[in-house]
């Protein structure tokens with residue numbers, strides 16, 4: 632028999648060889664774990680559509696942080712479910728708002744934990760939209776003013792990074808200006824620069840109580856059909872001062888993640904969103920796929936595409952898996 636020209640299988644023969652040539656590795660420090668904070672004490676409400684995810688009161692969130700740090704996960708992103716909502720989302724910027732309280736408590740107890748805050752109004756408005764309304768229309772510039780106040784209140788409470796997720800135009804520059812003007816020049820902005828109007832956010836809206844009372848988010852979030860528009864959003868946000876660029880959702884957007892990685896020189900983040908998480912769990916619960924393996928494969932694919940920061944509800948479980956398997 633003629634010798635084969637190449638035998639790629641030579642390097643796949645044993646676990647040690649495969650480990651030697653593995654191109655992508657995950658580390659718990661890559662992960663940011665989302666926390667949903669509710670008022671009260673001792674509260675730990677399961678989120679029906681997201682197994683192993685809970686709405687937590689501040690005291691319970693602190694326990695979660697302890698566990699995360701022990702696993703090597705040093706970052707959380709906070710979402711708030713406020714006591715009361717109104718038409719302008721004022722709960723988003725109260726000094727003692729729910730996220731501000733949680734931020735203060737976490738930073739006091741665990742100064743080493745990186746606290747990222749999500750900056751958006753949808754959890755705080757009684758209509759569930761990401762901005763102020765004029766009739767059915769979401770106002771841009773008026774909303775940006777409130778977002779700046781929210782971001783500032785997070786910084787005052789001790790947030791390490793703010794992450795605007797609203798998709799209003801010009802909000803990164805406005806937040807940068809607001810932070811700088813108040814002496815927070817050193818607080819970075821992770822911009823949800825490429826945020827698609829995705830049906831994969833469904834379970835999150837249960838978890839955060841942010842289902843819009845009418846309409847949808849297509850007048851500000853991006854059309855999932857668009858690629859070049861994503862690059863425009865990235866360029867704008869970088870010009871406005873974003874430090875880290877996020878793409879969301881993650882697995883449906885691996886092409887975009889890769890392009891952002893190639894075209895920029897800033898760190899790239901990706902959000903493996905609630906629907907991606909729910910889907911992986913649901914399939915495993917049916918016995919159709921293996922939970923741990925699909926979890927690790929999905930996270931590795933996101934990392935391989937170019938995201939060095941992954942926001943994921945799997946952070947804890949994946950960190951555990953890495954401890955046990957590496």
Ligand code: PBG
Pocket residue numbers: 749750751752753754796797831832833834835836848903904905906
């Ligand atoms: C907006 C926000 C959303 C998510 C993160 N920030 C919801 C939305 O745009 O409707 C979705 C995250 C997920 O689905 O896990 N505050």
